[in-house]
Amino acid sequence: MTKTDKRPTRGILPLISLLTLLVSLSGCNQANTNQTSTVETSPQAQAASQISSKTKVVTTFLPIYLLTKAVAGDAADVQILVPPGTEVHEYQATPDNVKAIATANILVKNGLGLEEFLENTVKNAQNPQLVEIDASKGIKPLNEISPVETTTSGEKDHDHEHAEGNPHVWLDPVLAKQQVMNIRDGLIAADAKNKDVYTANAAAYIQELDKLNSEFQQALQKKPNCTFITFHDAYPYLAQRYNLKQVAVVEIPEDQLSPTDVQTVVNTVKKYKVKALFSEPGVDNKLLKSLSQDLKLQLQTLDSLETGETDPQYYFKAMRLNLQTIESACQ
């Protein structure tokens, strides 16, 4: 972030100078009534200029939106590029996304290779002023910690084999804290006039993340090495933080499991003495349901927060539900 210093007042300064100019003009030129009336409507003009001068921040997808909105509050105008409910891993940018980036001051991304759509979209937006904040800056990514058992017919439709490691760092409250700090520092560097707001908001959110972290620690230390299988390689950071074992990621096709696929999953479950199968909210996979019944394992849902509500408090709501789910699955 080297190009962040001088931008926050862009837009408001010329307007102020223009108003000053109009005031001085009207002061010495009584005949110029039009310009005088422009100056007289200044409360509205000021309000309008305040709206337009708010720093415009675009974020990539839901978790990054939540963390950024938490830090920015109402001091900046925060938008989201990938609408919640849309798959981020294979997202295709829209013309509106290009427009949003073209007119933004700041772009906040998760990084670690997650937002594959971003590079070209930013290029197309041609916004040389844009400041990019990498929320995962300084976080050491994990590569695969769980063997991935791919079923024979499994298409790699949710491919996480990024060169930069696993990107799902926001699902560990401690790393989410690091992301909040990165976002806070980036916003302050790009928009110094709101430093106090960003600092206070970040501190409050970090305090909540600390609280969440102790809740996870306290609840899960009673269940060491609880072993689970997931169908989305989203939880290695959470597992590592709280001594759970995400032993395998089973990649399955969406339409039909072949008998060989079923056998792969059954073998995996036996091999690792798995306690739980974790699916995701909104995924209505009949295959997983019948499979879990065959295996006499509970099929529960963990929320990776890639979709959900846009209130920053949603992070805590969803993570506390995840904690309950893990606790009950790890009995």
Ligand SMILES: [Zn+2]
């Ligand atoms: Zn994911």
